[in-house]
Amino acid sequence: MTTDTIxxxxxxxxxxTSPPLAxxxxxxAGWHVLDGKLPLPLAVIKRSALAHNLAxxxxxxxxxxxxxxxxxxxxxxxxxxxxxxxxxxxxxxxATVTQLAVGVAAGARRTLIxxxxxxxxxxxxxxxxxxxxxxxxxxxxxDSLAQLGLIEQWFAAHPASQLFEVMLEVGVPGARTGCRTxxxxxxxxxxxxxxxxxxxxxxxxxxxxGATGRSDHDAAYADALMTRVEAIARLCAEEALFENDEVLxxxxxxxxxxxxxxxxxxxxxxxxxxxxxxxxxxxxDHGNYKRLLASVAERCGCTExxxxxxxxxxxxxxxxxxxxxxxxxxRRDISYDLEMPIPFARAPRGVLAPQAIPASWKITALNDQHxxxxxxxxxxxxxxxxxxxxxxxxxxxxxxxxxxxxxxxxEDDYRVTDAVTLHF
Amino acid sequence: MTTDTIxxxxxxxxxxTSPPLAxxxxxxAGWHVLDGKLPLPLAVIKRSALAHNLAxxxxxxxxxxxxxxxxxxxxxxxxxxxxxxxxxxxxxxxATVTQLAVGVAAGARRTLIxxxxxxxxxxxxxxxxxxxxxxxxxxxxxDSLAQLGLIEQWFAAHPASQLFEVMLEVGVPGARTGCRTxxxxxxxxxxxxxxxxxxxxxxxxxxxxGATGRSDHDAAYADALMTRVEAIARLCAEEALFENDEVLxxxxxxxxxxxxxxxxxxxxxxxxxxxxxxxxxxxxDHGNYKRLLASVAERCGCTExxxxxxxxxxxxxxxxxxxxxxxxxxRRDISYDLEMPIPFARAPRGVLAPQAIPASWKITALNDQHxxxxxxxxxxxxxxxxxxxxxxxxxxxxxxxxxxxxxxxxEDDYRVTDAVTLHF
Numbered sequence: 001m002t003t004d005t006i007x008x009x010x011x012x013x014x015x016x017t018s019p020p021l022a023x024x025x026x027x028x029a030g031w032h033v034l035d036g037k038l039p040l041p042l043a044v045i046k047r048s049a050l051a052h053n054l055a056x057x058x059x060x061x062x063x064x065x066x067x068x069x070x071x072x073x074x075x076x077x078x079x080x081x082x083x084x085x086x087x088x089x090x091x092x093x094x095a096t097v098t099q100l101a102v103g104v105a106a107g108a109r110r111t112l113i114x115x116x117x118x119x120x121x122x123x124x125x126x127x128x129x130x131x132x133x134x135x136x137x138x139x140x141x142x143d144s145l146a147q148l149g150l151i152e153q154w155f156a157a158h159p160a161s162q163l164f165e166v167m168l169e170v171g172v173p174g175a176r177t178g179c180r181t182x183x184x185x186x187x188x189x190x191x192x193x194x195x196x197x198x199x200x201x202x203x204x205x206x207x208x209x210g211a212t213g214r215s216d217h218d219a220a221y222a223d224a225l226m227t228r229v230e231a232i233a234r235l236c237a238e239e240a241l242f243e244n245d246e247v248l249x250x251x252x253x254x255x256x257x258x259x260x261x262x263x264x265x266x267x268x269x270x271x272x273x274x275x276x277x278x279x280x281x282x283x284x285d286h287g288n289y290k291r292l293l294a295s296v297a298e299r300c301g302c303t304e305x306x307x308x309x310x311x312x313x314x315x316x317x318x319x320x321x322x323x324x325x326x327x328x329x330x331r332r333d334i335s336y337d338l339e340m341p342i343p344f345a346r347a348p349r350g351v352l353a354p355q356a357i358p359a360s361w362k363i364t365a366l367n368d369q370h371x372x373x374x375x376x377x378x379x380x381x382x383x384x385x386x387x388x389x390x391x392x393x394x395x396x397x398x399x400x401x402x403x404x405x406x407x408x409x410x411e412d413d414y415r416v417t418d419a420v421t422l423h424f
Numbered sequence: 425m426t427t428d429t430i431x432x433x434x435x436x437x438x439x440x441t442s443p444p445l446a447x448x449x450x451x452x453a454g455w456h457v458l459d460g461k462l463p464l465p466l467a468v469i470k471r472s473a474l475a476h477n478l479a480x481x482x483x484x485x486x487x488x489x490x491x492x493x494x495x496x497x498x499x500x501x502x503x504x505x506x507x508x509x510x511x512x513x514x515x516x517x518x519a520t521v522t523q524l525a526v527g528v529a530a531g532a533r534r535t536l537i538x539x540x541x542x543x544x545x546x547x548x549x550x551x552x553x554x555x556x557x558x559x560x561x562x563x564x565x566x567d568s569l570a571q572l573g574l575i576e577q578w579f580a581a582h583p584a585s586q587l588f589e590v591m592l593e594v595g596v597p598g599a600r601t602g603c604r605t606x607x608x609x610x611x612x613x614x615x616x617x618x619x620x621x622x623x624x625x626x627x628x629x630x631x632x633x634g635a636t637g638r639s640d641h642d643a644a645y646a647d648a649l650m651t652r653v654e655a656i657a658r659l660c661a662e663e664a665l666f667e668n669d670e671v672l673x674x675x676x677x678x679x680x681x682x683x684x685x686x687x688x689x690x691x692x693x694x695x696x697x698x699x700x701x702x703x704x705x706x707x708x709d710h711g712n713y714k715r716l717l718a719s720v721a722e723r724c725g726c727t728e729x730x731x732x733x734x735x736x737x738x739x740x741x742x743x744x745x746x747x748x749x750x751x752x753x754x755r756r757d758i759s760y761d762l763e764m765p766i767p768f769a770r771a772p773r774g775v776l777a778p779q780a781i782p783a784s785w786k787i788t789a790l791n792d793q794h795x796x797x798x799x800x801x802x803x804x805x806x807x808x809x810x811x812x813x814x815x816x817x818x819x820x821x822x823x824x825x826x827x828x829x830x831x832x833x834x835e836d837d838y839r840v841t842d843a844v845t846l847h848f
Contacts (some may be wrong), residue, residue, distance in 0.1 A: 008848065009549070010529075012522050016549035038543045039522065054792075055658040073756075073792060095793040096752070098436050098463065101628075105434075115752070115793065118811050120460045125433070125440035143742050146810035150773075176794060177742040177750050209791075317540040318567050318601040326601050328520070328539070331761055332848060349574075353560050367633075368497060368822050369519040369539065370600060386570035387542050399790050402756055402827070403848075423434065424756060 003078075005421045011405050013042045023079075023419050026408065031416035033313055033408070034347045034354070034389060041314040041329040043400060044410045045283060047417060049309035054087040056306060057281045062088070064261045064274075069093045069112050069250065072278025074398045077407075078106035079420040080282060084381055091137075092330060093277045097125040102423045104129050104136060112250065113140035114206065114277055116147050116169070116177060120202035123154045127161045139201050139248065141348060143169040143178050145191055146196070155197035156292050164197060167204040168236075170229050172221075176211045185232045189241045202273075203233045207260050208253020220339055222259035226251070230266045237268040246271040254280035255292045258300055280397045283310035285335075286342045287395025310400060312341065312392045314371060316384045323374055325384045327392075330369040333401040334392060339366065345391035346384060352414065358382055363392065427502075429845045435829050437466045447503075448844050450832065455840035457832070458771045458778070458813060465738040465753040466836045467824060469707060471841060473733035478511040480730060481705045486512070488685045488698075493517045493536050493674065495703025498822045501831075503844040504706060515561075517701045521549040526847045528553050528560060536674065537564035538630065538701055540593070540601060541570050547578045551585045563672065564627050567593040567602050569615055572622070578623035588621060588768035591628040591672060592652050592660075596645075609656045613665045621665035626697075627657045631684050637716050639723055647756045648723035650675070654690045661692040670695040678704035679716045682724055689722045694761055707734035709759075710766045711819025732823060736765065736816045738795060740808045747798055749808045751816075754793040758816060759823040764790065767797060769815035770808060776838065778815055782806055787816065830838020 008020035015038050021029060031037065033044055061068045066399035067090035072081055081092055081103060091110030094100040100111055117123060117140045126138050142148055157159055168189055171178020179185040192200040205228075210221040233249060236242050249272055251260040257278050264274025280289050284306035293305040314329035334341050340363040345354035360376035373390065375383060384390060394400045401407075404423045439462050445453060455461065457468055485492045491514035495828035496505055505516055505527060515534030518524040524535055525564040541547060550562050568573055579585060592613050595602020603609040616624040629652075634645040657673060660666050670840045673696055675684040681702050688698025704713050708730035717729040738753035758765050769778035784800035797814065799807060807815060818824045825831075826848045833842035 009522070009525055012520075012848070016521065016525075016545055016552060039545045039549070040543055095435075097440065098433070101440075116750075116810075118741050118752075119464055119739050121463045122442055125463070128440060143744060144810055146743065147741070150811045157634055171744050173745060174794075176791070177744055180745050317542050317571070319570065320567060320601055321597060321604050322594050326540075328542075329701050331823055336761065337755055367600070372600075386540075386568055387574045401754060424436070 007406055013039060013404065013406065015039060023406065023421055026419040027417045029416070031408065032352060033410055033414040033416065034352045036349070040389065041145045041312055041331070041333045043310065043312045043333070043404050045310045045407050045420065046311070046412065047409045048412055049307035050283065053281055053284055053306050053309060054083055057278065058088045061261065061276055065318040066261055066264050066274030066276055068348065069110070069275045069277050070282065071114065071277050072103050073099055074279035074421045075282060075401050076102060077420045078423065079100065080105045081108060083394060084282065088366045090275060097122045100138065101125065101129060104133055109133070111139070112135050112275070112277065113138065113214055114204070115415060116141050116143055118147055118150050120154055123151065125165065127158065130162050137165065139165040139167055141177070141204055142166045142198070143171065145188060148188070148191055148195060152195060152197045163199045165201045166192060166198045167202040167250060168192065168200065168232065170225070172210060172225055172233060176206065177224055178205060182228060182231060185188050187237055189232065189236050190239070193241040200236065200241055201244055202242070202248030202250060203229050203236065204250045205229050206253060207251055208255045209253035211253070211292060213295050214215040215257070215295050218256045218295070219259055222256055226260055226263035230263065233266060233268055237270060246273055248273050250277060252276040252278050254278040254289055255293055256296070258296045283397045285310065285395050285397055286344060286370050286393025288338045299418055308393060310394055310397055312400065313389055314392060316386050316390065319383065319386055322380055323377060325373040327371040327390055329371045329392065331366050332368055333403055335394045335396045336366050337393045337396055337399045340366065341371065342393040342395065343390055344393045347389040347391070350388045387400060431830055435828065436826065437463060439463060447830065447845055450843040451841045453840070454745045455832065456776060457834055457838040457840065458776045459845050460773070464813065465736055465757045467734065467736045467757070467828050467831050468734045469475070469831050469844065470735070471565055471833045471835065472836055473731035474707065474833070475735060477705055477708055477730050479506055481702065482512045485685065485700055486726050490685060490698030490700055492687050493534070493699045493701050494526050494706065495538065495701050497523055497783060498703035499706060499825050500526060500847045501844045502526065502847065505530045505532060508706065514699060517703070521546045524539065524562065525549065525553060528557055533557070533559055534561050536699070536701065537562065538628070540565050540567055542571055542574050546577065548659060549580065554586050561589065563589040563591055564621070565593040565628055566594065566612065566616060568592045569612060571613070574616055576619060576621045586747040587623045589625045590616060590622045591626040591674060592616065592624060594627060594629045594649070594656060595650060596634060598718060600630065602629060606652060606655060610659055613656065613660050614663070624660065624665055625668055626666070626672030626674065627653050627660065628674045629653050630677060630681045631675055634675070635679035635716060637719050638796065639719050642680045642719070643683055646680055650684055650687035654687065657690060657692055659695060670697055672697050672699055674699040674701060676700040678702040678713055680720070682720045705730055707821045709821055710768060710817025711736065711820050712762045734818055734821055736818060736824065737813055740810050740812045740814065743807065743810055746804055747801060749797040751795040751797055751814055753816065755790050756792055757827055759818045759820045760790050761820055761823045763819045764788065765795065766817040766819065767814055768817045771813040771815070772809070773811045
């Protein structure tokens with residue numbers, strides 16, 4: 001399904017001494033992240049951790065009788081989409097119609113847009129994809145009569161179109177989108193049933209915005225939200241507002257997904273498909289999600305959860321004063337929206353195997369193209385040296401992926417054995 | 425020089441109802457940002473403000489007897505590089521060898537890398553470009569004997585290479601890269617002269633990291649730094665450490681460039697070319713640089729300086745509760761490293777001309793794909809409506825450009841009359 005993109009030196013991270021190569025040929029080119037022939041900075045995905053995460057999350061939903069429609073916005077990678085579908089994902093989720101088009105081109109046929117679609121161009125884009133791909137299913141969110149009015153306006157002007165499949169979004173006061181009250185949701189559900197432009201396929205919510213990592217808070221938050229989701233789903237079932245036999249119930253970020261997973265298959269007197277939309281699980285991280293998954297593990301009694309699979313390697317370009325190194329890696333290369341990158345290893349020039357670093361090493365700031373690595377005075381003797389390579393963990397996969405057009409897949413010893421492309 | 429890229433719906437912001445179009449054909453396609461046929465969010469560049477900024481900055485350096493080597497990392501746009509060179513820029517600056525390669529492909533022949541180059545692959549990349557492009561000049565920064573050692577090591581292993589042209593970087597304690605003391609700089613300058621791998625072409629510093637917007641502080645900061653630059657330049661001239669007849673002296677971000685511009689042509693007893701490297705001036709912004717340029721205007725006694733040329737338009741997708749609208753624009757679309765986007769206009773559906781907005785409108789948060797627009801209770805009656813378009817100003821051009829692969833150039837009435845591509 002996926003085009004075999006030809007990569008060359010115009011792609012950040014592609015070695016300048018290599019001829020152009022098809023993506024599928026990179027894995028057999030004999031590259032190694034730390035042998036000095038790949039440019040730095042370089043974002044890499046560890047194959048073993050990726051495979052572990054794909055299997056772990058699939059087992060998680062299977063054990064709970066629900067399915068996965070992972071959020072594609074995290075990676076926007078056709079090759080990772082394929083792996084997610086091959087691992088058993090029911091479908092894929094996207095945030096925008098542009099992302100949806102990339103996913104459909106990559107072979108996705110059951111798709112969610114976890115967002116309100118409101119503009120004429122977006123509605124036209126969905127119809128164009130539906131018309132071009134027999135069997136494609138696209139379900140997007142509605143949370144207001146105003147939005148429904150725009151959809152109906154567009155539909156009236158394009159009468160030969162297919163009905164839009166939608167889920168009603170339930171939201172939380174103070175949070176993002178979604179109906180704030182049950183009255184509002186009930187009124188909207190009835191209007192969706194009455195509309196000749198849409199089919200109500202299910203109920204949706206996003207619990208991730210309320211996650212704190214404190215189980216008492218998060219459990220109460222998720223419980224209250226899912227109780228509302230269940231109530232409106234029951235009302236829609238009782239009033240026969242759903243237009244398909246099977247009802248979709250969907251929730252799920254990557255933070256407290258365990259607290260909603262068991263609530264996605266309530267008895268509604270008809271088939272219910274529970275869909276978890278987690279996206280970040282695929283590579284996990286060394287920061288925000290690592291901390292959040294510690295709470296998931298505690299609640300689930302799991303001995304293992306997800307593994308960090310995404311790293312960025314950079315070189316030390318300057319050691320201008322004691323306690324400070326400047327690395328060749330900046331806001332263009334690595335996440336900074338939740339916290340600074342997290343150094344976890346070093347590889348002196350000529351050394352292929354990463355080594356441990358002092359605990360005091362911290363990234364304290366990023367510029368567009370630079371990172372500031374600092375350490376305690378007690379660690380000055382083991383300070384990094386110019387030309388040395390530093391491994392950086394990330395916090396929040398989405399905002400590292402979107403800074404690259406491709407990434408190598410590496411073994412645990414940093415040999416490059418595959419590659420993926422990214423389409424933001 | 426520049427390829428005429430074919431754009432299609434895989435490019436974020438390209439209209440889904442349009443067939444693929446060459447970049448050069450977009451200007452005559454009759455598009456309009458606010459007629460509902462272009463997808464949102466969409467980042468746009470205003471032609472009149474862009475032209476003003478190109479001319480203003482060129483006049484600024486001309487009046488001071490120096491030249492412009494604008495930092496290409498801001499836009500990474502071959503079409504904007506061409507405009508900068510056509511406006512009279514001496515050359516272009518880049519942060520990395522990957523960026524350099526894009527610039528050289530776009531026709532740049534006098535280039536600076538305002539960074540330490542340290543890795544084998546980067547050094548090889550520069551040599552490959554030099555070998556492939558007759559007359560290409562690449563000058564990069566050196567700030568340590570350790571770095572020089574790496575360059576010499578590489579050079580010894582590749583004896584048929586051209587000498588690397590370098591500038592010695594003078595830095596400020598507590599800031600980024602660059603020699604912290606005059607002793608250190610003098611020792612390095614003598615080592616560069618003695619090296620058979622490099623030619624010392626000039627002295628460089630970056631004053632922008634110390635800018636605060638308070639003229640008393642900034643003037644003292646820039647003066648102290650430029651006094652040190654001049655001192656080491658004088659020492660190098662006296663000791664005949666420069667290897668070219670003409671010495672390059674370079675400084676310049678986009679924050680307090682006026683405070684260094686007059687210091688780039690000291691009397692050294694030989695020709696001196698002062699090079700300012702500002703990058704953000706090309707589109708300027710509605711935030712950080714707007715505030716900083718107010719101080720520049722005050723110091724220069726200018727009645728006008730730069731104009732904000734970069735905007736992002738988004739749609740209201742939800743109005744879930746009083747005082748809150750959610751927009752179709754997030755961390756993937758707009759700068760957030762210095763501050764949140766700045767709403768400045770609205771365009772109700774069906775209206776082509778932006779209208780004024782209440783002063784209380786603020787973006788209070790961004791998610792990956794969403795913006796949170798809030799306002800005071802007193803402005804609830806004029807609240808945005810679902811489907812309405814909101815114009816967002818940005819703070820820091822670099823981190824908006826790097827979220828797009830192309831941008832339309834628009835007239836003041838938002839007709840699309842040209843387009844540029846972006847290569848990050």
